[in-house]
Every structure is written in C-alpha cells, then in structure tokens.
Amino acid sequence: MLPNRYQFRDAEPRLARLWADADTYAFDPTGSGPIYTIDTPPPTVSGDLHIGHCFSYTQTDVIARFQRMRGRRVLYPMGFDDNGLPTERFVEKTIKRKATEMDRAEFLAQCWRLTQETEDHFESLLRRLSLSVDWNYRYSTLSPEAQRTSQASFIQLYQAGRAYDQVAPTLWCPDCQTAIAQAEQDDKTLPTLFTTFAFQLPDGQTLPIATTRPELLPACVAIFVHPQDQRYAHLLGSSARIASAAFSQQVLIEVPILADELVDPSKGSGAVMCCTFGDSTDVRWWRTHQLPLRAAIDRAGRMTALAGPLAGLPTAAARKLVLQNLAEQGLILRQETIEHTIGVHERCGTPVEYLQTRQWFIRVLDQKERLIEIGRQIRWNPEYMRIRYEHWVENLQWDWCISRQRFLGVPFPAWTCRACGELLLARQEDLPIDPRQTSPGRACRCGATDFEPEMDVMDTWATSSCSPLIIGRWLDDPAWFRQHFPASLRPQGHDIIRTWAFYTIVKALYHCDAAPWQEIMLSGHGLSSERTKVSKSKGNGSLDPQAVIEQESADALRYWATSVKPGQDTPFSPESIATGRRLVTKLWNACRFAESRLQDLDASALTTLPSGMLPTDRWLLSRLAQTITFATREFEQGDYAAARMEVERFFWSDLCDNYLELVKSRLYKEEGDERRAAQWTLYHALLGVLKLLAPYLPFITEELYLGLFQQWDGAASIHTAAWPTAPADWVNPEAEQTGKLLLEILRSVRRQKAELGISVGGTLESLRITTGAAGLPILQAACSDLQNVTRARTIQFITAPDSDAELLSQLRIELALPQSA
Secondary structure, rough: OOOOOOHHHHHHHHHHHHHHHHHHOOOOOOOOOOEEOOOOOEEEEEOOHHHHHHHHHHHHHHHHHHHHHHHOOEOOEEEEOOOHHHHHHHHHHHHHEEEEEEEEOHHHHHHHHHHHHHHHHHHHHHHOOOOOHHHHOOOOOOOHHHHHHHHHHHHHHHOOOOOOEEEEEEEEEOOOOEOOOOHHEEEEEEEEEEEEEEEEOOOEEEEEEEOOOOHHHHHHHEEEEEOOOOOHHHHHOOEEEOOOOOOOOOOOOEEEEEEEEOOOOOOOOOOEEOOOOHHHHHHOOOHHHOOOOOEEEEEEEEOOOHHHHHOOOOOHHHHHHHHHHHHHOEEEEEEEEEEEEEEOOOOOOOOEEEEEEEEEEOHHHHHHHHHHHHHOEEEEOOOOHHHHEEEEEEEEOOOOEEEEOOOOOOOOOOOEEOOOOOOOEEEEHOOOOOOOOOOOOOOOOOOOOOOOEEEEEEEEHHHHHOOHHOOOOOOOOOHHHHHHEEEEOOOOOEEHHHHEEEEEHHHHHHHHHOOHHHHEEOOOOOEEEOOEEEEOOOOOOOOHHHHHHHHHHHHHHHHHHHHOOOOEEEEEOOHHHHHHHHHHHHHHHHHHHHHHHOOOOOHHHHOOOOOOOHHHHHHHHHHHHHHHHHHHHHHHOOHHHHHHHHHHHHHHHHHHHHHHHHHHHHOOOOOOHHHHHHHHHHHHHHHHHHHHOOOOOHHHHHHHHHHHHHHHHHOOOOOOOOOOOHHHHHOOHHHHHHHHHHHHHHHOOOOOOHHHOOOOOOEEEEEEEEEOOOOHHHHOOOOOHHHHHHOOEEEEEEEEOOOOOOOOOHHHHEOOOOOOO
C-alpha cells in the first residue's frame, strides 16, 4: 500500500542502497543482447564536483538507462582523471605546500592519498545522484592499468615515428612552469598599452616600431616589413639600431631589415620587430629566415641575463623600466591603449610565453585530412558541433606537445644512454615503470649501463585520450576489445572538443586506424547565476550539489539537468527544480489514485485488448502509442529533452487532466466490461509513463514500480524492465479524432461553467450537443464518460444539418442549469 505522501529523503538513499546491493546496473559479459559501451568522461580530481557535473553526467545517464531498458547490455564505467597539473595544483592547495618544496616521493604519496579520498567522495555523490554506473569498472588515470596503457601507447607511437622529442619553441606557462599544448591555450582580450618608438637608421632617420611587449627588445633579432610596402622598400637589406645599455647586455642592438608577407602594413607603423619569441609569427620568421636565437625570458617568467640590468625582474616590471628608458631617450613617438588578444594558460590564466625547450611531441600536422575524415565517420550530436572539431584540426599550427615539467603524471618509459646518446625504451612486460626510480635492467646496444632517465611526465590528456583503450582492455583481452571498441557513445562537454575528443581520435587513428566511438554527444554547461560556466577552476560553483539533492531531491535536480537539448548551456533554475518536484508529486498522486482501482486487475488479460473499450479508452491508448513511438525515436537520436517534453504533455494533459476525469465513474464501479476496459487502459498508460520517465526520475519511478506495478510486470527493477512498446493495434487515427471531439466538448463545458460562475464539478441539468452524423455514434458510445465528467444529469445529442462539414466545425454545446441554480 502506497503511503499518503512520498518522502524522497527516505526513499532515495534506501533505493540507492538497494541498487548497490543488487548490482542492478552491472554489465553482463555473458549475456546475449547487443553491447552498448559508454566512454564516460573521467572528472578531473581538482576540487569538489559541482552543479555543472550533475548537469552533464545526468544527460549521459538518461541515455544509459534508456539503452539498458531497450535490452542492450550497457557497459557504463566511471573513471577519474587524477594525474597531471590540475590534480597537482589541487594537492598543493590542500596541503598548503608546493611540490618544489618537498621530496618527490613525499609529494606523490600525498597526491595518492588525497586523490583516493576525493574519488571516493566523487563516487558517493554520483551514486546519490543515481548515475547507473557499473562501479565494478571504476578506474583512474593514475592507476597501474591506465599508466601501463598510456606508456604502451607512447612506445608504439615512438616506434612508428609518430612520437618524437625536439628542442624547439614551445608554449610555456611561467606560473605552472611547464610546457603546454596548443589546445590548453585560451585567448583573452585585455586593454594593453601599444607603444610606437623609434629605431635609428644608418642615415640618421628613424624607423617607427609599434609593440605591446617592449621588454622583448633584448631578444630582437630582425625588423620585418611587407615586400610590397613602398614606404620601406629602400630599407630592405639595411639595418636599424637602438641604444640598449639600460635593458640589455648590449650597448647597442642592431638588427637587419627584412621582408615577409606575414607583415600587416596597416597595423601600427607597418614595420614589426621579430623577437625570439613573442608569438607564433616570431617563431615562423625565426625558422624561415634562419635568425639567431636570443632568450630574454626564463622558465619562471623573469628576464634572463640577456636583459642586462633588468635580469631577474618579472616581465611586467621590466616592461615599465624599458618604457621609462625609451621615454628618457626621447624615442617614444606615440602611445595608446588598445584591446589586445593574448594567449593564456586555460588552467591558471597566466599569459603564455614561447620558450626554446626540449619536449616530446606526437605528430598531427601531417594527418589533418585523415583526422577530419575519421571525424566524419562519427555521428555528432548535435551535428553542428562537428564543425568545431574540423575548424580546430584545420587551424592546428603545432604538433601535440605531450611532455610536462611537473611531478604528478605518467612517466615517459625511457632512458638515454650517457655513453652514446641512444634512447632506450622500456619493455612492455615491465610496464608500468618509473624510469626515475628504476633502471632499464639491460645494457644499451653500445654496451654501456649508465643511463639518464626521462624526468618529465606526460600531459594528462596523453593518458585520458586512451580511455577507450583502457576500458576496452586493449593490451590484455583482444576478445573484450573487439566487443567494446569502438565504443557506442562518447559523452563530453563541448568545450573539450579540441582536447579530449581530438586527442582520443588521434590515438584511435594511430593505434586502431578507426574512429574511437560510433557517436559523440556534446553537453553544454550548467551556468552560474551570472550566466558563466560553473567550474572548479573559476571557483563559482557556489551551489553544493549534495545540499540541493537533500533539499530538493535527486529526481528534481535531474529534471533540471535534462530540460535542454545536447550541446545547450543553461543556468541553474530553481523554477525548473520546482517543476520537477511537482511532477514527482503528481506521479505519486496519480498512482495512489490508481492503486485502489487496480487491485482486482486481471493479470492474465494484460496483453489482450479487452472488450468493452469505449472511444475514450481507444483515444488514450492511441495517444500513448504515439507518445511511446515519438519518445523512443527522439531517444535513439539523442534528444532526451524532446522525448521528456512529449511524455510530460501526455501525462499531465491526456492522462491526468482529461482521461482520468472522463473515466472516474467507470473506475468507481464494482464490475463490468467498461470498468475493466478503463482499468486495463489506466494500467498500461501509467506503467508506460513510469517507464518512459524512469531514465530521468529513477527514484520516484522505482518506488512506484516496486510498490504497485511490479506485481504484474514482474521485473526486479523498473530500470531492468523492458522499455514500453506500442503494439500496432493500439494506433487508431479515428480514435484520436474522437479524442479531439471529446476534449473540445470538455473544454467548452468547462469554459461555459467558468463564465456562469459554476465550479468545474458543478451539476448540470442537461447538456445539449449538436454534432454531425458521423460524430453521433462516437458521442453516444462515450456518453457515460461525458455525463460523468460534465456532471450532466442528461445528455441530448442532435444531428447537425450539414452532414458533410468537418466534425469540430459542426459541434455546438448548450448547458442547462438545475432550476435551483
């Protein structure tokens, strides 16, 4: 017996424990159904999970639940991304000590302890949110299995000539003191001082140069002009100089004047200094024109000895002093503040530098066409997001830099022979291995046994890009791998198309010559009240998901999270949460009403249309069939929001507002074919609604299923029950037209009652309905339902004279009130 009220604070934790104890969501490796594998995004261990995580992970979960109910064997694992810079910074912040201030082993031990604690906390919240993850397949990117996969990937790529090391200009974060990849650089527009100053020409004239970075003057190696710029054509091949004793090792900086088509003649003075390095254009000029290398900025973002008196200063302080000296020399011609776009590290917001360092790279620039081609083999949801991927690939300028000068991460499994300089790779049977602590265990080909270990660690994306290989047991189980690769679905945020999606496609292309998934579903962002992305790094996740769940229920939070289509951002909405709560309450009340009416339901006849069905029953059944068909199609296409909207419309309007009102009198009867027809219809409609809403509202639907419907439907859980289907004999276009006629009568009667000041349940003496000849038998068959819902003592049907007109246009409704009224 269902209690009067649904108490979610009791029910939700109890059901979560029930599912955990019963292993309800366990993947069945020996079953016979088709396999559906989800390459779940591993959340980064860099702080608490926030509302944005609940938003995106719920969207994945509704797809997993739908596919499971459709009879597919769903492998829904969960990983945690716990290696790399974000986790390292999280640990430093938590223990209030820098990694550089500690012994490496001590720091890594702290990392391991904190990541384990945090991941357990993550799992607890995600279970409370009711993600239907199979937690038996939980993994972390720092686990031995993940490290082994990542190191084996590197070895294979190196042996295939795809991974290489090189001393070259690299994007560098001075704050994090590590190289970063192009994908980790964001653009930021800031007001910046744009200074035009004067270089001196051999003939005593001045050459105006405009720059936002005067502190790079010590690294100036050339001045470039456009080859078609007639203002400077006579200067090509000559040189320019500037007095520099105040900010350089040199008393005088003198550089050649060269031509290059990359110069924009309309920007500034049209003459540009090339410094090694201020931006990617400087890098290109340096390579193309074989210019000297002068490094004015070090790895900590301070000026080098090349800056003479300014050595050791931060770049911002050096910039002020250089400008001050130029002004004292009278060399500043003009200054203005402009909106200038600079590259910053996405993790910390620090402006990036271009430094010459030794790094490891994976070649991607020579594979742009193949990467675009393989991207087109994947179904993108929404489809327009594929263009973002293709634009990223087309505009790549750098190979993928995978090395980081940090502590926490997967080590490169390699050593360099100190005798001959040859690189020695670890053997696969020795993986995972940390060369910083373990020797190779064999001599170099030259016979030497003295090795220099690789000290860098891999970028976190180098490991998380292996997630389909990790969950597919790429190294160890070929049969399992064939079952789960490519994965059926990759869900992820649209902001990491250029990183996680792109890098995973790169690895799948190189290792398997195939796309890593059949479909990629992009989620938008849960936004703060200021309509900005909620993220751990921004610290704007003020809403505690656990608190929201305890106050509003997990079902209500999930309702908000599935209110928009894939790819769309949406702010956290208390109004949507409240609507979800109302839906939960309405489901409970509808099932409580049905409970006493279904107690004597004939279980043996549930699969056969009963006799005694009235037009009202046939109408609802056809609407239910249409709703099931629509929701199933939208789910298969990945539009869970459209599917839910249609199911809700059916439940609130067709079932509750109209059908239940129409058939109440039949349900209250003791017996009869008409009562049994209403019972049968109500059973299928309510059970169908619960199953259709089960992916969104797992707790309330399970509570109602176990408390009422399990006795007839028979599944251990609604979440392992069969997805509803619509038998062909349910679909009845004529019945749906009938329904429109009945609902129009109902609306008209309600409207007229309101105009007369009579309550909806007020009694009518009689109801006079004029209709066409075709509608007459329909209404006569539904007379008992109409009489019940309108509270009319008698109903009179009159045939309209125009028998060829459309039924609704012929309809006329007249009310007669009781004499006492």
